[in-house]
Amino acid sequence: MDCVSPILDVATRLWDCTAKRAVYIRHLPQNLNSLRTAMGELKNLYKDVKERVEREEKLQKKRTHVVDGWLRNVEAMEEQVKEILAKGDEEIQKKCLGTCCPKNCGASYKLGKMVLEKMDAVTVKKTEGSNFSVVAEPFPSPPVIERPLDKTVGQDLLFGKVWKWLQDDGEQVSSIGLYGMGGVGKTTLLTRINNELLKTRLEFDAVIWVTVSRPANVEKVQQVLFNKLEIGKDKWEDRSEDERAEEIFNVLKTKKFVLLLDDIWERLDLSKVGIPPLNHQDKLKMVFTTRSKQVCQKMESTKSIEVNCLPWEEAFALFQTKVGADTISSHPDIPKLAEMVAKECDGLPLALITTGRAMAGAKAPEEWEKKIEMLKNSPAKFPGTEEDLFRVLAISYDSLPDEAKKSCFLYCSLFPEDYEISQRNLIQLWIGEGFLDEYDNLQEARNQGEEVIKSLQLACLLENGRSRFYVKEKYLKMHDVIREMALWLARKNGKKKNKFVVKDGVESIRAQKLKNGKRHRGYHCGIPTLKNLGNHHISLLWRPF
Ligand SMILES: Nc1ncnc2c1ncn2[C@@H]1O[C@H](COP(=O)(O)OP(=O)(O)O)[C@@H](O)[C@H]1O
Ligand SMILES: [Mg+2]
Structure with missing residues (x-):
């Protein structure tokens, strides 16, 4: 009995093995169909996940590594499955199944086994794909973001002074107001401070730049801080201004940071935003710019410095x-x-x-x-x-060479002050307005638009906006003083005040109030198309055509 049992054991195992092989081969057609169906389902899931990722990426987020890996794996898997299915179909065609001619038996078995293994792999991927709760995350904000800056002249003394105060904890300078007329170089100086902080990496956890402009808006400043401080969405959405201020305060009170506020027109209540008191454990330094000395006083800046014209x-x-x-x-x-x-x-x-x-x-x-x-x-x-x-x-x-360029230029004043204008959208709007006329097709119109932008930039009438490292699109900006001049020009050098009106931050305007024009345009912040009246933060352009 002792000698028989190992033999029986081997025989049983051989039988099992052969039976398994036979199953692989016999069930090949069914298994191939199941694999085809499962792969189809996985492909649909792939499309859904990919669409979700693309939607998030448009919102300036970055796909997670896990999701990226999954998408790539599914793409590779699709190719492998295609190959297996083709081989399987070929195998079935040969009609070797069931009777199993010895020559092809080995190959059919191998294929059958591969089909089942792939099936398992597809099932795993399906489960993974259905369980992604997050597919993309916001880009982490670097502590300082470099801002474009041309070569400057004659600001070294002033810069040195501000820089010393920023570094020096002893002097207890927590807030510095830079005031001076429009176009004198306040934003330039603030930009230089921002970029220098990046270069020298002073010991700050974060440098936060906010372009405040008119009208000063607590919500807008809070939003910039939210983006910068990585506050969880659950603590933000559907929250009141006060609750958001608390969140901001809780993050900021633990950090050492510099706050750079550009273009303030009226007192901004920092506590409403959630910014800790300025002398709060010497952790916060603030530099802001404004056109008015009074604003410096209202903001209670420790030091106010006038930015003067150049000698x-x-x-x-x-x-x-x-x-x-x-x-x-x-x-x-x-x-x-x-x-x-x-x-x-x-x-x-x-x-x-x-x-x-x-x-x-x-x-x-x-x-x-x-x-x-x-x-x-x-x-x-x-x-x-x-x-x-x-x-x-x-x-x-x-000095602009033609009327088209002049109209295109004036049109830019329709966007709110300090607004980052998408170049692509701007050209589309110009085309829609009929300013560009030398073209046979859309591509030519776009090229003409790009040429206009180049000449406006060359004339210093338009500036480069901030580049966003995760978006290819180009952004443009109009200097606030240039914009004021454009509006002044559009009102025929100020003589016809009601001919061309742009109002920022208007909550509601009754169109009837503006009687004599034939056409009006409303511009809604954040949505790069012209919208009709009745929206918040509307810029209203009113001119008779
Ligand atoms: N010291 C300077 N040297 C060279 N260019 C300057 C200087 N100051 C300002 N500019 C240029 O003048 C323009 C207006 O400056 P900006 O800083 O925007 O003025 P403000 O913020 O005071 O309105 C910008 O295009 C800037 O590049
Ligand atoms: Mg400025």
Whole structure:
């Protein structure tokens, strides 16, 4: 008996093995069908997950590594299954099944086994795919985001002062207000501080930049902080302003950070936002910019510094770099004429760079004389005020070569102040308005739009917006003073006040109130299409056509 049992054991195992093989082979057609169906189901699931991922990515999120791996695996799996199914179909065609001719038996068995294994793998992937609760996460915000900055002149002293205060804990300077007229270089200085913080990596956990603009809005500032501070959505959505402020406060009170607020027009109640008191354990430093000294007082800044216009030497140097050395030296009379134009800019950087650009390439003295004549003749209502500045800035507008570019430029003032305009949307809107006309198809229209943008940028009438490293799209911005000039120009140099009205942050306007125009446009913040009236934060453009 002792010798028989091992033999029986072996025989049983052999039988089992053969039976299994036979099953693999016999059930091959059914198994192939099941695999086909399961793969179809997995493919549908794949499409659903992929659509979800793409939707989230449009909301500027990044797919998780797990989901990315899953999508890739399913793609590879689809190819493998296709191959197995093709082989299986071929095998069935050979009609070797059931009777199993010895030659092909081995191959059929192998294939049958592969089908079942793949089936298991497909089932696993199906389960995984159905269980993704999160497919994408917000991009982690780096502690400081670099902002675009051109070469600056004449701000070193001021920068040094602010920088020292930022570093120095001893002096107890917790908030610094930079004030000065529009276009004088406040945002530029703040940008330099932001970028320097990135370079030197002072010991701050976060540097937070918020462009406040008009109207100051607690909710908007809170939203920027929410994006930056990685506060959970569950603690944010459907919460009141006060509850959100509490969340912000709880995160910020544990961090050492710098808050950079650009373009404040009125007192912003920091406690309403959730920002801890400024002398709170010396953890917070704040630098803000404003056009008004009064705002500095209202914001109770520890130090207020005026950002002044450039002294003549630096002003003229800046002007000359924008005009270009070859234009300046192209005729012996030009340097003197250039001085006359630059003097009109009164050391204001924005005026210097825009008029400088407008004169770039003007190599005939007559061109310069014409511009000087224009400047003298266009009467400034109140010399020394912003209207006086617009008169100087308008040179760059007048120098635009055609009406299409002028209309495209004026149109940009329709967007809210400091708004980041998507280049693609802007061109579409221009096409819709009929400003672009030299095209046979849409692609040509888009190319023409891009050309217009290039010339407006070259004229310093449009600036680059902030690039977003996760989105390919380009963004543009209009300087707030340039926008004010555009509106002034659109109202026929301020003479016809009601011809062209843009109002920001209007909650509701009755169209009947504006009687004489034939057409109006509403621009809704955040949605890159023109919308009808009745929305919040609407910019309203009103002009007779
Ligand atoms: N010191 C400077 N050197 C060179 N360019 C400057 C300087 N200050 C400002 N600019 C340029 O002038 C324009 C207006 O400056 P900005 O900082 O936006 O003014 P503000 O914020 O005071 O309105 C910008 O295009 C900027 O690049
Ligand atoms: Mg500014």
